[in-house]
Amino acid sequence: MSTDKPGINTRSVHAGAEPDRLHGAVSVPIYQSSTFAFASTAQGAARFSGDEPGYIYTRMGNPTVAALEEAVTAMEGGHAALATSSGMAAIATVFFAYLEAGAHMVGTDAVYGPSRVIVERHFRRFGVQSDWVDTSDLDTIRAAIRPETRMLYIETPENPTLRLSDLAGCAAIAREHGLLLVVDNTFATPVLQRPLEHGADLVVHSMTKFLNGHADVVAGVIVTATEEQRRTVRDALNHHGGCIDPHQAWLVHRGLKTLGLRVAQAQRNAVAISDLLHEHPAVEWVRYPGGADFPQAGLVEKQMEGPGAILCFGVRGGYEGGRRLLEKVTVPTLAVSLGGVETLIEHPASMTHASLGREAREEAGITDDLIRLAVGCEDARDLIEDLRTALDGLFEPAPQEVRTVPA
Ligand SMILES: Cc1ncc(COP(=O)(O)O)c(C=O)c1O
Structure with missing residues (x-):
């Protein structure tokens, strides 16, 4: 039977997991290296300017990490994914990338506690305002939006109340008001829910949870829908520094295959x-x-x-x-x-x-x-x-x- 897209399990097993070109290793090698040698000064300059693809320094990208990112991208149906050192690093990086002084965001009131606390306690010091409301009610979201609102941040199902928010309804409101819709998809996983298919802009996960699945790693990921978002988030992550370690990435990638x-x-x-x-x-x-x-x-x-x-x-x-x-x-x-x-x-x-x-x-x-x-x-x-x-x-x-x- 031919389908447009391989099934979710085929994607989780094969995306980003081609046998390695050097020795044919079926499991993606762990490139446990902080830095990558340039063949010449010209190549170093070309990698930094973006004229030549290739790796520079693991905070900015790493082949083992890229393999995991490819798998998550395929499963969520996104444009790109950026793995981070924790779920909170993913969430903080998104806020860091998109919220400036004077900006306002609306979030689900029952979210993972620190996702809300980081805005109310820390981003507030830099002039970011927020309202945390019952996002299962679309009128409540509309009522919370102000001219300076930039982001709608939802968790569905919510942690821990399991209330749901209507993804397509939230996406319609976000489009109408020019907001970025960010969805924490940790509880559902891409096996059960793919928010980008319903119009979300960015998806975040604590990969510590289902994606890794073995209670032995702390990690996160941001999935983008467009190249412009990838560049914005990549730039924020490069400077914010919440990158994942290659060995941690390899463990998560292994876990992902049985998600x-x-x-x-x-x-x-x-x-x-x-x-x-x-x-x-x-x-x-x-x-x-x-x-x-x-x-x-x-x-x-x-x-x-x-x-x-x-x-x-x-x-x-x-x-x-x-x-x-x-x-x-x-x-x-x-x-x-x-x-x-x-x-x-x-x-x-x-x-x-x-x-x-x-x-x-x-x-x-x-x-x-x-x-x-x-x-x-x-x-x-x-x-x-x-x-x-x-x-x-x-x-x-x-x-x-x-x-x-x-x-
Ligand atoms: C829904 C949700 N989002 C984000 C996080 C934060 O993830 P991490 O602990 O990997 O930083 C958690 C952690 O429990 C969570 O449950």
């Missing part, structure tokens, strides 16, 4: 866990884009190819009940981060989103009882059994609380 398989398995597990949580009497509420009660099911259908592998929920007993659950489960690891092969469980209000402060969290719907479960690739049976046992025993007294009747 489709991992997302499929983790998503199957998440669906099974969502069913358990929906029926268990110790659970007060569940939010999962694949749940029958998910209020934005139409948007999942419209812009995603699956509901993903992250759920949030609250149990009876609020924060205290949640704290007990986190300490009772044995298969999920109590740790922040997500998107790895191992299931992780955390409490955003005291961990990933603590830096937002209570008021911002409450406005964004990040309640104190919210537990985030980032489902991994274990066997569903083991995850279900472990969670059910923990939920069943949630209100059993802890050993130190057992009272003995005095003789």
Whole structure:
């Protein structure tokens, strides 16, 4: 069967991974070199002026990094990708490239905490203004736009509330007002959602999460839709300095090749866990884009190819009940981060989103009882059994609380 474009798994396996020309190595070699020799002074000058392609210095580009960037570009359907030392380096580089003194941006209120804090605390010192609103409501976005607004920054699904924003709707508003639409696609991954296809300008990822997938690397990436954006972001990254290390890039590229398989398995597990949580009497509420009660099911259908592998929920007993659950489960690891092969469980209000402060969290719907479960690739049976046992025993007294009747 011939198709216009290879499928997403074929792209993740083959893009940027041609056998090496020198020895035919099937795995892309790790060019662990900070600098690259010029054959002559003329060649050095030509590389710096851009008249001749080729590598100069790893902060500005590296063949192992380029192979990873090619794979991410192919998967997101972009023009180019630039890998960075962390997800925050990717996000900070985009803000650094596009926000000047006096500029204003509108962002999703429930984003990964530091993505908002960097603007409100740090870019503010340089005169950048921001409003963080419920971007699932297009009228709320319109109302927040000012003449000096330059950027609309969204996370969909949001971290950790899993609310969605309408990508095509946001892109239409961005076009109408001349804004740059930047989408953090970390939660969905290009396997489930490709924002550029819906009109976004730039996509960012924490590759620390699903793209790498093995909880052993911190990395990020910026995907551009045009050559002009690539040049702008490249220039910012070259000077800002948040480049990725070649070995780190190689690890992420290796992980990327199984992204489709991992997302499929983790998503199957998440669906099974969502069913358990929906029926268990110790659970007060569940939010999962694949749940029958998910209020934005139409948007999942419209812009995603699956509901993903992250759920949030609250149990009876609020924060205290949640704290007990986190300490009772044995298969999920109590740790922040997500998107790895191992299931992780955390409490955003005291961990990933603590830096937002209570008021911002409450406005964004990040309640104190919210537990985030980032489902991994274990066997569903083991995850279900472990969670059910923990939920069943949630209100059993802890050993130190057992009272003995005095003789
Ligand atoms: C949605 C999202 N974006 C960005 C980041 C930041 O990525 P990193 O930790 O790789 O800097 C995170 C980290 O948790 C995240 O969850």
